[in-house]
Structure formats: structure tokens, C-alpha cells
Amino acid sequence: MGIASDLRTARGLLRKALDNRRAGQEVRARAARQTPHPSHRFRVAVYFADGAVNMYQMRQWYKPLQELAGTWPVVVLSRAATGARALQRESGLPVAFVPTVRDLERYIADQDIRVVLYVNQNTRNFQMFRYGRRWHVFINHGESDKMYMTTNQFKAYDYAFVAGDAARERLGRVLWDYDLERRTIEIGRPQADHYSGTLPYPEDERTVVLYAPTWEGDRPSAHYGSIATHGEALTAALLASPAHRLIYRPHPRSGVVDKAYGDAHRRIVAAIEAANAADPTAHHVFDDGPELGWQLAAADAAVVDISAMVYDRLAADRPLFVTRPADERAIVDTNGYLSACDWLDAAESDRIIERTTALLDDPESVSRLEHWVRHYFGDTTPGAPTARFHAAIARLMDEWDVWHARTGGEADEIDGEAELDAQE
DSSP states (O other), X not given: XXXXXXXXXXXXXXXHHHHHHHHHHHHHHHHHHSOOOOTTOOSEEEEEOOOGGGTHHHHTTHHHHXXXXXXXXXXXXXXXXHHHHHHHHHSOSOEEEOOSHHHHHHHHHHSOOOEEEESSOOGGGHHHHTOOSSEEEEOOSOOOSSGGGGOGGGGGSSEEEEOSHHHHHHHHHHOSSOOHHHHEEEOOOGGGGGOOOOOSSOOOSOEEEEEEOOOOOSSGGGOOOOIIIIIHHHHHHHHXXXXXXXXXXXXXXXXXSOHHHHHHHHHHHHHHHHHHHHOTTOOOEEOOOSOOSHHHHHOSEEEEOSSHHXXXXXXXXXXXXXXXXXXXXXXXXXXXXXXXXXXXXXXXXGGHHHHHHHHHTOHHHHHHHHHHHHHHHSOOSXXXXXXXXXXXXXXXXXXXXXXXXXXXXXXXXXXXXXXHHHHO
């Protein structure tokens, strides 16, 4: 048993190494075919040290960053080959592949980067923090009430862009001696200004329900995923109804830790295929595409796990259920929206049609939803979040000018080859 497991691990590592090698070759070949980045061109950088498995953290920022680039040129600094390959293919943004600290050093020296944005807490972020005389800003990859949203790592950044009042209250409850007023800037949810896209089904009389579960989690306190506990029953009920259409959008990491969780996911996908084959007018959707937006805006109701998807849907100001974790060890922060949300327990998953009908007909639920939308995101009028995002960047650019003038415009000091070697 141990030998077989070791062999599987070795084969997995070999496949990963080969994919990384191929990805690096593809990235360099594509970069060689393109015009080199002009010197001193970019003012804003997005630092991304992860590979392709965590691209969901970047994808939600593509459109807001593309729009920002119209004012402040933006480049993505990608440290991992598979991540850089995906970014080149799909982001629509300039990508600098900087796998080593020396690569990063050379690129930084050739540009005029004043604001660095971070979408996650990768430990390699610290290799970028060493560069002073620029603002390091945590923008995160979603708004939620998960433990991740109150990590003490917020203190490592000069600033954090947060969604609204709820985020500040959350941080204020947990972080000691953290200047919320000075170091957090509210921008709402600029992604919500891009909740659009071509629907993969005809608009008809069916009630559309989005089911967007998260992955299983890698420890009991984070067991928020519902595919194995809620998913099969609720999707079976929706697929059997001629009056409903299912959009199934699982987290891309579903099943990476728990095989049984992945098996349940695959059974749902197979059930969707079977339902569409039995009724070609149903147009149920298994959605694993890179774009997130149209699903949130188009669905009449949504079922989501405790994750950023709760708040992505909330930003759309549309009705939703939150699945209650079946594992009692999962930590649930009930200080915010989760104290007043519409819960869906595993035992009632097969009653999803009845629950959905009641939710859509409940004026009290609609009023409650509007209150929490304002609390989490402020003004959600189309265009308002984008304006706040751009204003936040402009503010930091102005502050950069002030500090640059104070210090006489000295360049960053280079700490020497020995330190570069140590950081590789």
C-alpha cells in the first residue's frame, strides 16, 4: 500500500514537473514573438506567484484591470510557468514572466511601477515586499466572512482595498493595533460592473437556479463544501423539473483533497449530460469556464457555499441560499450576513424547488437582502464600484508623488547578489 502510494506521488510530481517545463517553454516562446515591453511603461503591477490551479483568483480581476489600464498602464508579474501561460492566453493584459528573483529585479529596474496589487497571500509575496518606494496593496480575490478575510497578514501591506463597511468591521474585531481608517480603502465590488456575457441557453419561462459550491477544504474548520452533502439531492430535484434550469459552477479545486467529493462532482456532471440528452430543451449548464459574471446576474436564485461566491452573488443584489456546513467543526462567522441569510440544510436539499419558490415570493427576504448589499458593498449603482476603484488608485498615485518628492526620488537600493541567491 505504501509503495503504491509513493509511486502515485512520484508520477504526479513527474507530470507536474513536465507540465511546468512545457509551460515555461511556451511562455518564453510566446514572449519572444511579441514586442518587448517598453521601458518605464507600467505604473501598476499585479503580482501573482501561483500556478494555473489558482487562476480563479486572477480571473475575476481581468475586466476591472483591463479598464484600469486605460488610465494607468498595468502589467502582471507572474512567477510560475503554468500561471504565466494561462495569463498570456486569457487575461488580455501584458504579462512579465519573472520566475527568479533576478528576473524580478531586472524587470522592476526597467519599469516605473508605483502601485503593486496582490490577489492572495502566497508566501512568495515577501520577495516583492522587499522593494520600497512603491505602495503594496492587498486587493484579495473576493469578499467573504471566511477566516481568510481576517488574517493578520493584512498588516504586511501598505494598504488594503476592501469592499465596504462589513469588511472594516470584520477586520476591526480581529486585528490588534491596525489603523483601519488609514490603511483600508473601500471600493465596493468593481467586478459587479462586468456581470455580463452571452447566455448559453435561450431565455424562456424556466426558473434558473445557479448552484456554485466551493471545494471540500483542507481542514475541518474550512469544510464548507456542499457537493457531497447537498449537491446531488438538490441538482437531482432541479434536473427532474421541467420548469427549472440548473447552472452548475463548482470550484475548480473540487475533489483535490477528497476523492469522494470529486466523485460526487462527476456524478452531477454526468446527471446534467443525461438530463439534457433526455430533454434537449432543458439546456442545463455545467459551467467550468474562466468568466464569472453572467451566471450571477442571470440566475433567478442561487445556492452557494460559505465562500466568496456568497458575496459575489450578494453584489448582484439577487436572491440566494447559503448551504449550512454539514461538518459541525466548520467555523461560521455569524456576525455579518450569515447571521441573517437564508440557510439551506443538507436534509432539505431535495426540497430546493419548494424553497426556491418561497424565497422568490418573500418580500421580507428581498428587503433584508437590500440592507446587506449596502452594508457589504455600499453604492452598487452600475459604474459606482469602478469609479471608486479608479479613485483609490489615483489617490495612491498622488501619495506616491508626495513621498517621491520628499525623498528626492532616490532609487531602491540593491541588497546584493548574496541576498538574491538566498531568495531563489
